[in-house]
Amino acid sequence: MSSNCAAGGSTSVRVAWCAALAAGCTTAAAGPDPAKVATHGAAPFAVQLERLAKLQHGIDLIAPPAGVDPVVWQAMIPKDNQPTAARIELGRKLYFDARLSADGTVACATCHDVTRGFADRRPVSEGIGDKLGRRSAPTTLNAALLTSQFWDGRAATLEAQAILPIVNPIEMGHKTGREATAAIASDPAYTAMFKAAYGRAPNYDDIGRSIAAFERTLMFLDAPLDRYLRGDTNAISESARRGWVLFNGKGRCVTCHPMNRANPIGSDGRFHNVGVSARHQKFGELARQAVSALAKSDTAEAIDRLALETDASELGRFLVTRNRADLGGFRTPTLRNAGITAPYMHDGTMPTLWDVMDHYNKGGEANLFLDGGIESLALTEPEISDLVALMFTLTDDRFATENTAELARQRAAAAVRRPFRDDALSTRKKLQFE
Ligand code: HEC
Ligand code: HEC
Numbered sequence: 001m002s003s004n005c006a007a008g009g010s011t012s013v014r015v016a017w018c019a020a021l022a023a024g025c026t027t028a029a030a031g032p033d034p035a036k037v038a039t040h041g042a043a044p045f046a047v048q049l050e051r052l053a054k055l056q057h058g059i060d061l062i063a064p065p066a067g068v069d070p071v072v073w074q075a076m077i078p079k080d081n082q083p084t085a086a087r088i089e090l091g092r093k094l095y096f097d098a099r100l101s102a103d104g105t106v107a108c109a110t111c112h113d114v115t116r117g118f119a120d121r122r123p124v125s126e127g128i129g130d131k132l133g134r135r136s137a138p139t140t141l142n143a144a145l146l147t148s149q150f151w152d153g154r155a156a157t158l159e160a161q162a163i164l165p166i167v168n169p170i171e172m173g174h175k176t177g178r179e180a181t182a183a184i185a186s187d188p189a190y191t192a193m194f195k196a197a198y199g200r201a202p203n204y205d206d207i208g209r210s211i212a213a214f215e216r217t218l219m220f221l222d223a224p225l226d227r228y229l230r231g232d233t234n235a236i237s238e239s240a241r242r243g244w245v246l247f248n249g250k251g252r253c254v255t256c257h258p259m260n261r262a263n264p265i266g267s268d269g270r271f272h273n274v275g276v277s278a279r280h281q282k283f284g285e286l287a288r289q290a291v292s293a294l295a296k297s298d299t300a301e302a303i304d305r306l307a308l309e310t311d312a313s314e315l316g317r318f319l320v321t322r323n324r325a326d327l328g329g330f331r332t333p334t335l336r337n338a339g340i341t342a343p344y345m346h347d348g349t350m351p352t353l354w355d356v357m358d359h360y361n362k363g364g365e366a367n368l369f370l371d372g373g374i375e376s377l378a379l380t381e382p383e384i385s386d387l388v389a390l391m392f393t394l395t396d397d398r399f400a401t402e403n404t405a406e407l408a409r410q411r412a413a414a415a416v417r418r419p420f421r422d423d424a425l426s427t428r429k430k431l432q433f434e
Contacts, residue, residue: 032105034098039105040126045096048114052092055114055398056217061088065219067226067264068145076144078159081209083216086196091214093193094207099183100166102173103128108165108211112140117340117399118218123348131170134313136348139341141396142334144216147269151330151346154303154320158212163204164304171308177204220337220396221264228393236393243390246383251360253387255373256332266335266394272371273328275364276345277314283327283369286312290319316346327369339395339403342410353391354414357384362425366432378427 035045042048062083064070077083094100098107106128111120118139120126125137135151143149149161165171166180174180184190185202194202197210225244227235236244247253257266290312294302303319306312312319317326330346344350350359359365361384363376379387388410395403424430 034105034107034110035096039098040110040130041120041122042110042113043115045098045107045109048109049096051114055220059217061085061217065221067221068219069262072262077216078157078209081159081213083213084197086193087198087210087213088217090190090193090197091210091212093190094184094211095214097184099187100172100174100180100207101128102175102179106172108140108162111137111165111171117141117337117402119341121342123343125171127168127171128173129170133170133308134310135308135346136343138333139337140215141218141220142265142336144212144219145265146267146331146334148331150307151333152307152317152320153271153331154300154307158215159205159208160300161208162211162215163208164300166207167301168304168308177207180204181207220398222396222398223336223394224397225259225390225393226264237389239386240389240393242383243386243388243393246379246387247390250383251377251379251387252373253360256371257335259335264336267332269331271317271326271329271331272373273316273330273367273369274360274374275328275367275370276330276347276349276359277316277328278365278367278370282311283315283367286315287318287324287327290315291322294319294322314347325369328367329369329371335391335394337395337399339392339406340399342406350420351417352410352414353388354384354410354418355420357387358418358420358422358426362420362422363432376426376428 032039034042037044043051062085064073081087095108095112098104098110100107111125111127112118113120118141119137122137124135125133127133138151144158147153149155149158155161155164163177167174167177172180174183181202181204184207190202194200194206194210198206200206224235225240228241228244233241247257247259256268256270256272258268259266290306293306293312306319315327317329317331318324320326338344338353342351342353344353344356350356357379360374361377361379364370364374392403392407422430425432
């Protein structure tokens with residue numbers, strides 16, 4: 001029922017639908033049209049689209065993005081989905097279209113919101129019916145350069161990633177790809193747009209393809225650190241310059257977060273247990289349950305549901321490979337624009353970048369599968385500030401205002417609360433297993 005109502009779009013249909021879904025109706029008499037009013041805390045899509053147009057003003061969206069080797073870029077784009085204006089335009093429309101959700105309140109842009117660093121600034125995401133998942137929404141900014149998608153890498157490409165949330169029951173909630181396609185295909189504008197983009201009628205795989213083509217335009221790699229590395233010494237503060245030395249030395253960050261011209265996003269694309277999920281230690285039991293659940297159904301959708309709806313989420317990469325060495329392992333995230341995408345880590349449990357540094361400083365959280373690269377760092381308080389200052393130089397200049405505001409907000413929050421700080425552990429006055 002609800003998908004028809006949402007697809008209808010006329011005021012009367014929306015009002016009737018609203019009455020049935022009282023929870024979503026507090027915002028406006030005309031019904032919760034996410035294009036005009038906020039749903040699930042996201043900015044109205046009209047506001048987001050206006051901001052996006054400004055962010056991308058004057059940029060050639062089809063050419064390889066600035067800051068990326070064009071050969072590398074080309075190699076990462078599937079042959080059957082080369083970018084065209086028609087594909088990007090279709091993908092943009094779909095990214096902001098809540099009809100792709102069963103109750104018409106959730107689009108990609110709800111959880112990957114232009115005004116919130118293309119994420120949702122929540123610990124874990126909220127989908128249809130206000131249901132909460134188990135994982136934190138990563139940004140879609142620069143996701144095109146990741147070698148796998150999702151915290152556990154369960155999708156190989158943006159194309160494969162985009163079609164999963166639409167049919168996940170607690171995200172967008174359509175029962176099947178066919179149902180989702182029907183919800184948009186009734187709109188004649190789409191028929192023409194799919195024809196122009198792929199020469200065919202609307203279908204589920206092309207929904208994923210076009211959204212991926214759009215996401216490849218979300219490249220934001222023009223940050224103060226880039227200018228510093230090109231030789232402009234004053235592009236970043238003295239504190240951030242010390243942070244860069246720590247990042248590559250005493251802090252050991254660069255071993256998993258390589259940051260150079262060949263790899264500008266700060267992810268090695270590999271999976272590491274840095275001890276975040278170890279706080280809920282039940283790996284053995286959880287692994288047994290997950291393996292038996294997957295013995296019954298081992299599809300991409302089944303893994304998606306385990307990752308987003310159950311305690312098995314904490315198993316990380318293990319859910320995909322069933323390899324014991326991957327227990328609690330998550331793909332190294334990009335560090336680009338991290339300043340504007342709090343909270344942090346796969347479960348969104350760290351509100352500030354100070355918390356992230358405190359976590360690394362004490363050597364993560366002890367568990368049998370902790371990555372060998374994680375150990376106590378003995379960073380001093382000024383060194384922690386330097387690393388945090390460095391993190392904030394990775395935000396693209398187009399978000400400079402938000403970045404400055406976020407730095408102030410996080411600094412104030414960290415002044416009051418540092419729940420992950422443990423000086424005894426970070427200086428080895430106490431050891432993890434004591
Ligand atoms: C209800 C909120 C929600 C909606 C709706 C949603 N996402 Fe996400 N997205 C998430 C969460 C949470 C994750 C991380 C899940 C995981 O790793 O298991 C994620 C992961 C991703 C990633 C992987 C990025 C990375 O760093 O690995 C991409 C890309 C992405 N989403 C794009 C989309 C697109 C495109 C849509 C629309 C078709 C969409 N999302 C809809 C919450 C959402
Ligand atoms: C052994 C590999 C490894 C090392 C060393 C490492 N990281 Fe990470 N980093 C990761 C992984 C994996 C995650 C995600 C972990 C999770 O969510 O469970 C992560 C997450 C982060 C995040 C959160 C990003 C987000 O969007 O949530 C930041 C910031 C970060 N690391 C910065 C650093 C800094 C600074 C250092 C050095 C002090 C460092 N990392 C050292 C692998 C590593």
